[in-house]
Amino acid sequence: MLHYDFMQRAFCAGGIIALIASALGVYLLLRRQALMADMLSHVSLAGVAAGTYFRINPSITGFLVAIIGAIAVEYVRKAYKTYSELSVAIIMVGGLSVSVILMTMNKTINKSFSSYLFGSVVAVNKLELVIMMTAALIAGLFLFLLRKPLYILSFDEESARSSGIPVQWISLGFSIITGMIVAAAMPIVGVLLVSSLIILPAALSVRIAPSFASAILVSMGIGLTGTFTGLTVSYELSTPPGGTIAFILLLFLVTGISVKKMLAFGSKNTNTKQMSVRSVAPQRVTDIE
Amino acid sequence: MLLASLQDVTFGYGDAPCLERANIEVHSGEFIAVTGPNGASKSTLLKLALQLLTPWQGKVTLSQANSEGNKLLVAYVPQQIAAFNSGFPSQVTEFVRSGLYAQSGNWLRKLNSQAKKAADEAMQSMGIWELRNRRIGELSGGQKQRICIARALAMSPDLFVLDEPTTGMDKESRMSFYRLMRDQIDKLGKTVVIVTHNLTEMNDMLDRIITLERREEGGWKCCTTTSCSGHFAPVESLH
Numbered sequence: 001m002l003h004y005d006f007m008q009r010a011f012c013a014g015g016i017i018a019l020i021a022s023a024l025g026v027y028l029l030l031r032r033q034a035l036m037a038d039m040l041s042h043v044s045l046a047g048v049a050a051g052t053y054f055r056i057n058p059s060i061t062g063f064l065v066a067i068i069g070a071i072a073v074e075y076v077r078k079a080y081k082t083y084s085e086l087s088v089a090i091i092m093v094g095g096l097s098v099s100v101i102l103m104t105m106n107k108t109i110n111k112s113f114s115s116y117l118f119g120s121v122v123a124v125n126k127l128e129l130v131i132m133m134t135a136a137l138i139a140g141l142f143l144f145l146l147r148k149p150l151y152i153l154s155f156d157e158e159s160a161r162s163s164g165i166p167v168q169w170i171s172l173g174f175s176i177i178t179g180m181i182v183a184a185a186m187p188i189v190g191v192l193l194v195s196s197l198i199i200l201p202a203a204l205s206v207r208i209a210p211s212f213a214s215a216i217l218v219s220m221g222i223g224l225t226g227t228f229t230g231l232t233v234s235y236e237l238s239t240p241p242g243g244t245i246a247f248i249l250l251l252f253l254v255t256g257i258s259v260k261k262m263l264a265f266g267s268k269n270t271n272t273k274q275m276s277v278r279s280v281a282p283q284r285v286t287d288i289e
Numbered sequence: 290m291l292l293a294s295l296q297d298v299t300f301g302y303g304d305a306p307c308l309e310r311a312n313i314e315v316h317s318g319e320f321i322a323v324t325g326p327n328g329a330s331k332s333t334l335l336k337l338a339l340q341l342l343t344p345w346q347g348k349v350t351l352s353q354a355n356s357e358g359n360k361l362l363v364a365y366v367p368q369q370i371a372a373f374n375s376g377f378p379s380q381v382t383e384f385v386r387s388g389l390y391a392q393s394g395n396w397l398r399k400l401n402s403q404a405k406k407a408a409d410e411a412m413q414s415m416g417i418w419e420l421r422n423r424r425i426g427e428l429s430g431g432q433k434q435r436i437c438i439a440r441a442l443a444m445s446p447d448l449f450v451l452d453e454p455t456t457g458m459d460k461e462s463r464m465s466f467y468r469l470m471r472d473q474i475d476k477l478g479k480t481v482v483i484v485t486h487n488l489t490e491m492n493d494m495l496d497r498i499i500t501l502e503r504r505e506e507g508g509w510k511c512c513t514t515t516s517c518s519g520h521f522a523p524v525e526s527l528h
Binding site (some may be wrong): 026030145146148149151152154155156158159161162163164165205206207209210211212213215 | 336339341360362363364365366367376377378379380383384387390391396397424444446450
């Protein structure tokens, strides 16, 4: 399988994006912006449609429009502070409507669209690999260097602002990074499933990880394992890679939560039988240092 | 030294103002309680003072520097913040140490042993040392409140702004918390502004009470008492 060039590229691109997208997902989830990835993928689709219509490389236009969408959502979010998810819906409607209009205007582009909608291993070309690696490098640096203010900001924006953290700038930077990662992940999992790569590993890790630092690492591990497993299954069974990766990640989530519940149920029963006070087991202190 | 002030501040969330012509001053070394009935805009008053909200009218001043000329450090604990983030995947120690990240230079460098000791002491002061390895989500409401206060203590701010911080705490914990805040003022020169409904419990430790009272025309106004020894002093209107 790995002797094919396109599979090597797919594993390389998939691995890089899985690591960054899964880490990003933890922050998105905690900031109650879980649907932002989904929204940006639809906005990015408008960029792809525009690029195809105006005969510019659609990967580049999709990438740029996703970043513009990410900036726009920050401003709309301010207008609807109480209902922050409304900003996501508004921008998503904008992105989808523009995509549909542009697709209808140019009927020849519908075929190439399926690779953007559902993702394709073959769709990852060298330019997209370079874009992905650049986006991942910038996002990785951003998330690593600003991990401490991002932690405070994810817990509560108001207390972060009052303690002197430049919330506005970090939030804007975070949105731009999200736009970049979403656009870069599109060729792998497609527009419709891009949020699965960002949200599903994070959704499981925040339930099982003992600390914030480990939540990030566990999420990255789940994302990477899910992507590699998905790509392998997709190759062996000739199934679409995007859908396969998303399905594997969903299986991980369901299995992980079920196992956790069973363990919690077992431990509850044991405690009830023993009727003893549980002492705190000494653990290693982990933090985002 | 004047740390924060509101001058003739009017603010509202919809069309009608909820707070009108509010005037308050917060000086360093004061222990101030903000009180009033539910919906009296107590939290709004704090947010205005911290410049988290922009007033419709009037002027808000928040000092940029403390009495030593360094950047003014503010620790704000919003109302029931821990309850709203009950699923936050963090260990207690990790969370309390995050209070130190706001201090200058701690973004990029690792926390030194002195900073970690400050976080440990904050946890011990709030009686949560034995919870240090637990996840936030596993704690009770009162314990969650205490870890939020411990984070504020670890930060060692010049100004504590605490919005109903004792919610969910038992009486013994509340009394111990009030004494701790008084010590922060008397021994370390800190300033504390606290929203509370338990005035009778902490009355003899306070320097001043700001009471929000309903205006006859609607909305709320700020009234204040100057001294708080013994019993709840009668409210003297500023308007």
